[in-house]
Amino acid sequence: MKNAMNHDxxxxxxxxxxLIASIKDPRHIEAALALRNQLSGIFLLTGHIGVVKGYVxxxxxxxxxxxxxxxxxxxxxxxxxxxxYLAKVIKxxxxxxxxxxxxxxxxxxxxxxxxxxxxxxxxxxxxxxxSLCQIQPDIIEVMPARIPDMIGQVKEFTxxxxxxxxxxxxxxxxxxxxxxxxxxxxxxxxxxxxGVEPLPAKKQVRHIV
Numbered sequence: 001m002k003n004a005m006n007h008d009x010x011x012x013x014x015x016x017x018x019l020i021a022s023i024k025d026p027r028h029i030e031a032a033l034a035l036r037n038q039l040s041g042i043f044l045l046t047g048h049i050g051v052v053k054g055y056v057x058x059x060x061x062x063x064x065x066x067x068x069x070x071x072x073x074x075x076x077x078x079x080x081x082x083x084x085y086l087a088k089v090i091k092x093x094x095x096x097x098x099x100x101x102x103x104x105x106x107x108x109x110x111x112x113x114x115x116x117x118x119x120x121x122x123x124x125x126x127x128x129x130x131s132l133c134q135i136q137p138d139i140i141e142v143m144p145a146r147i148p149d150m151i152g153q154v155k156e157f158t159x160x161x162x163x164x165x166x167x168x169x170x171x172x173x174x175x176x177x178x179x180x181x182x183x184x185x186x187x188x189x190x191x192x193x194x195g196v197e198p199l200p201a202k203k204q205v206r207h208i209v
Contacts, residue, residue: 006093007112010065013040014184022188031190033062038194040184041065043096048074053090065093067114078102083109104135113137119150129157139163148180155181
């Protein structure tokens with residue numbers, strides 16, 4: 001059974017905060033911590049097996065849900081043993097992966113799972129639908145964010161919360177994605193990590209149930 005405290009904490013934050021800080025550079029950790037009351041969580045896309053637990057512990061100390069993008073963390077295996085080590089020793093809130101088999105295994109490890117999809121052509125929607133028929137993550141992330149009308153099309157065949165990110169350069173891009181139904185936005189640009197208003201209560205519930 002999934003760690004209820006981690007799960008409930010993150011989903012509660014998604015109802016009040018619309019932005020997730022994607023950390024690609026360790027120098028941005030301090031900026032994310034300074035804005036911790038405006039963020040719903042952290043996506044970690046940097047580091048290696050020797051330092052990643054330290055990063056996770058820092059964010060957990062500040063009550064920020066922390067998710068590791070497993071294809072971006074050096075030296076961390078994504079087989080059963082690697083994911084078991086991740087869940088029991090490193091202890092993030094959850095994981096991000098593009099791989100269905102990794103998501104499936106991580107779900108068994110009581111980790112919140114986010115599956116990342118790239119919409120590069122018209123077949124991308126079909127690929128998302130087929131993947132979700134095999135295994136459902138807790139959340140999906142659709143990249144890039146600059147095709148916001150695709151968010152509405154994805155929502156037609158899944159009720160899962162949708163995060164989107166990539167190629168965002170200004171707040172108007174964020175607002176457009178939220179208008180089309182994104183639950184939250186992930187960005188690696190610290191200047192975009194603030195200033196987004198929460199949704200009215202009714203819309204919040206519709207997006208995260």
